[in-house]
Amino acid sequence: MKLKMGYAVMLLIVFLCHEVSSISILPHKHQTISLLKFKQSFTIDPSASYFLSWDTSRDCCSWNGVVCDGITGHVIELDLGGSGLVGTIDSNSSLFQLSHLQTLDLSRNNFSNSHISPEFGKFSSLKHLDLSGSYFSGQIPSEIFHLPNLEALYLENNDQLSGHFPKIKWNSSASLITLHLSGVNFSDNLPESIGYLTSVRYLYLSDCNLRGPIPESISNLTRIESLDLQINSLNGTIPSGVFSLPLLISIYLRDNQLQGQLEDFKSNSLNEILLDDNQLQGHLPHSIQNQVSLSWLDLSFNNFSGRVDVSLFSNLIQLRHLSLSYNNISLTNDNNITLPDSLVELELAACEVKELEFLRSAKLLRQLDLPNNKIQGRIPGWAWSNWNLSMTYLNLSHNMLTSVDLIPLQSLQIIDLRSNLLQGSLPIPPNSTTYFFISHNNLTGEIPSSICNLTSLVMLDLGRNNLRGEIPQCLGNITALEVLDMHHNNLSGNIPTTFRNGSSLSSLNFHGNKLEGKIPQSLTSCKQLEVLDLGDNHLNDTFPVWLGTLPQLKVLSLRFNKLHGPIRTSRIENMFPELRIIDLSYNAFSGNLPSSLFQHLKAMRTIDLSMEASRYDGDRYYQDSIAVVSKGYEREVVRILFLYTTIDLSNNKFEGHIPTIMGDLIALRVLNISHNGLEGPIPSSLGSLSLVESLDLSCNHLVGEIPAQFASLTSLEVFNLSYNHLEGCIPQGNQFQTFENNSYEGNDGLRGFPVSKSCGDDHVSGTKSAVSGQLDDEDSNSEFLSDFRKAALMGYGSGLCIGFSIVYFMISTGKPIWLARIIVELEHKIMMGRRKKQRRQRNCRRRNNH
Structure with a gap:
């Protein structure tokens, strides 16, 4: 019996194994x-x-x-995820035949032009769906939000994805734990239905173009640990219940338009609070000091006010990052307390900080950002000692420091000491330094060649000091260097000639020194160069046409030097392709205006409507600036690359006519060719410069009328044609109603508003003077005038002796009263012409000096 039972069990096991095998294989x-x-x-x-x-x-x-x-x-x-798939997923994809999927990860692939199919909603067993960073586009199908067992949904980093946040309770809301939709374009208010996600722990909706207030129902998310609504357009106040959520660890509401005061923090579990870049106001809540788990607190760029004592943060023993920059607060330390030694990053810009004693215990500091404060004197010795091995970023700019002899921080990478009261010689930072800014101080002495030991330098800004001597030649050998700025010092000698292939240099500014010699041709090795400012020096050279081979050059300023000769360009077809600012003013360039140069300026021949000021914010640490004459005033312009399109060739010795091709440079905003020897008429093609804001053609020898096309220059704010030989009617309407007499003075032939002469009937009648009796009948003497002109011409052609003999003969037989009158008039015209020329030269010189 036992054998039969054993045999039966064995048969059953074999059968079951066969069935399971069939189930698993089929x-x-x-x-x-x-x-x-x-x-x-x-x-x-x-x-x-x-x-x-x-x-x-x-x-x-x-x-x-x-x-x-x-x-x-x-x-x-x-x-x-990240498997390198490139293509599309449509509704007929064989993927949707895998109906038992519980986890599906297709992230970080390239499904460009694919919409998320509603078929994804048929994965009824799906718990985890990750389609992030895979270039999906179109609307999010509502079916995804109603997957019954969904616990985690990741759709972030799909820039072309859009949709509407569900405004009803989701089928999956009871099971959903993680919802990551950052970057999806909802363009809508955050609905009250957000409160149905009571099981959610991680909610990420940053950069979703969400608007309106944060709904009060968000306080229902009692299980939430991380709430991310940053980089949206949310407004109103932060709901009072948010800071009472019992499990909340991280809250990110930065970069919105939130207002009102902060409620007390009633939850003690908070680890990260990021509320920067809003419009929050009032005093900081004292309950901050109870957040003993807090490691990151950023309240910068708001409207908080009042006195904030260091003691508010002294108990936060896990605090690593603290930022209160750019509010209206005043940091005090009434009890001589120090910040916790856990601190790694501290940002207190514009907080009225007066001393550094409260940092004595912060020996782990890596980043210290204290610009725009009231710190005076020297940096204390204990600071250099404490931060020697940890500090990588130090910003004490815009304070009142008076001296820094050494910077003994071995790990330092970025140091900013701009705009202090520093005196003495230039301190040399450690070799690890990549960014060194110490401009706008009172440093003296020479630049030591040891600065070239900083072979990792990316930016060096020594501008606006009193440094003297020569620029170390070895600086040209630092291939990593992108910005070299030494403008407005007393540097002399030659420009370094050691620039070599592989150079990363993008901005070179030696403006306002005493540099001599020629412009080094080794600059052609700097293929990344965008800004070159050598203005206001003593350079003696011809036009460096070879700079036109630099493919990225946008700004070229050579003003106020001793450059001379005609401007010739190369036969190379693609010259100065990106140039947007060229300033050659106050030199001795001669010859005709360079038509061939204007033909090459491609960046000035096209209006890029997308080119706005916001497109160029400069580097985080450095912004290019250049001195330009715009609208009659010299100004230092920052963020220049997309703001200004300028040609300034004024105060040279250019001759000939204004080339008509200049009218093709339609992106120009400033054109100044004043104080030259230009002649001929103003070309009507300049009326095509629709964006021009400042146009100065003054102090030349231009003739003819003002082109009627100028009336269409509606952007024109400054217009100067003074001291030429122009005549005719001044165009009327639009901007021409705003220009005053000084735009036209020195052109006696101009008529119309705003000059005094009428542009209507130009006939001027007058009463006969008492002298008319002596003149008798003017017509009767016309024959004599004609004979006199002939005699003068004969005298000019035959020689003065014979000419005067003829004139003497005519005097002895003619009417000497008429001759006396003519001679007096000629003498008067000659004298008036001389005086007018002298007055013109005097006025133009006065304008130059101004």
């Missing part, structure tokens, strides 16, 4: 085909090794990224 073939079809619908980099295991000779459950259920054999996990 779906594999179908799933294998579906997976291979899915793979074959994409382009895959042949060098990618991700799919090497997808071999039909092997069980698909052993393939890379595939996980099957151990009992049923169904594929339940498919992880193809």
